[in-house]
Amino acid sequence: MQKRVYSIVSNEGLHARPASLLTKIASRYEADVFIEYDGKNVTLKSVIAVMSLGIPKDAEFSIEVDADNAEEVFESLETVLKDNHII
């Protein structure tokens, strides 16, 4: 299991649209992918689970990936996060 920590720069936090984009990317992989914020850890493959975290601006959250190709998974997730000005 690999873990990376990020912080939110978007004024709107991790809102519904980028959450659904992340979910779509994560679901492409067989890997187990989790997102954690404020002590709550949920799958990154369910948009409603990700939205339930309500991660606001300036908050730190982490993503965990359990897979041999974890590096690749992280890179595609980070691309979405950066392209949408979330991190």
Added chain:
Amino acid sequence: MKIEDLINEDLILEDLKAKTKDEVIDELSALLHKLSRITHLDHFVEAIHAREKESSTGVGFGIAIPHAKSKHVKTPSLVFGRHRDGIDYDAMDGELSQLFFMIAVPEESSNLHLQTLAQLSRKLMDERFRDQLKAADNKGKLLSLIESIDKEEK
């Protein structure tokens, strides 16, 4: 912002007549307009569609949460609609959607949006809660179920 400040019995549609995604959006939006929660129907519907175009708010589990932040919203509102058979709402899991939570918020309120969606999502992850919403046989029961979202622990 509390859910109970966003909704009342008038903002609940127990049996949507819509047969398509577009008709669901029209039906829920029309109610907001009728109750003067939004100032301009067409512009509000456009904002909802623009958001759906970016990615469907059919989040799976039979739930859709169409939402828009728009200057045409006068009063922050949640309108709930239920469809007995389910509608093809381009849901992420490919299933039909039966429970619709349309959220309308004025342009200036960004945090309300995120936190309202978070509260709602936490509760909707609970299968029992979804089943209760599907089974409730009058508006009063639906309203008290929806207002119970406020009591959800953070």
